[in-house]
Amino acid sequence: MTDAGDVFTTLIKPNLPLFGAVAGLYAVLFLYRRFKPALRGTLREMLVVQGTFRLLKPEGYGCFTDVRVPRPDGGGTLRVDHVVVSPHGIFVIETKPCTGAVQGAEDEAQWVQTFATGSRVAFPNLIWQSRRHIAALAQFLKLPEAKFRPVIFLMGGGTLKPGLPEPVINDGLTAYITGFEEVVLEPAEVERVKAALGGK
Structure with a gap:
């Protein structure tokens, strides 16, 4: 009769790395399937927005992602997806x-996204x-709201x-930003805002 210790020593112990690799693979597949839509959305956002940021001239535009600022009522912080600082706003x-x-x-209060399957999702x-x-x-920046320009960018x-409304676009983010020519911020203001948002 085979001893349990012998089975572990001869069969299981030498293959522990393989068992660990298989378990790790199953864990990765599970997490990928569970969070696939979110991962795809995040990756798409990174590629599109970071690509846009690279097309903007660094001497004229300061680009910031995942900006957190205090709420006006003092109740915590707000997360802003992206902020681009320039003389034009x-x-x-x-x-x-x-x-x-x-x-919409x-x-x-609610907008609706309708898919090819006919399903609808409100947001x-x-x-x-x-x-x-x-x-x-x-x-936070002690500036009038007139110096800010909203952009709603729908990707995918x-x-x-x-x-x-006009600030909602689904293409041409770089062209939209660079299409503004009126100067609304002085160079010193631009640098102050960049510094406040974490720029150099």
């Missing part, structure tokens, strides 16, 4: 993965979210239904 960019058709209006009005972020940034090849 402070662009407050909200990004959202979008593969369906998006419809500036005064509607909060991104213009209202952008306004909250601009108010927080304006207070979705379509925009008529009625969505």
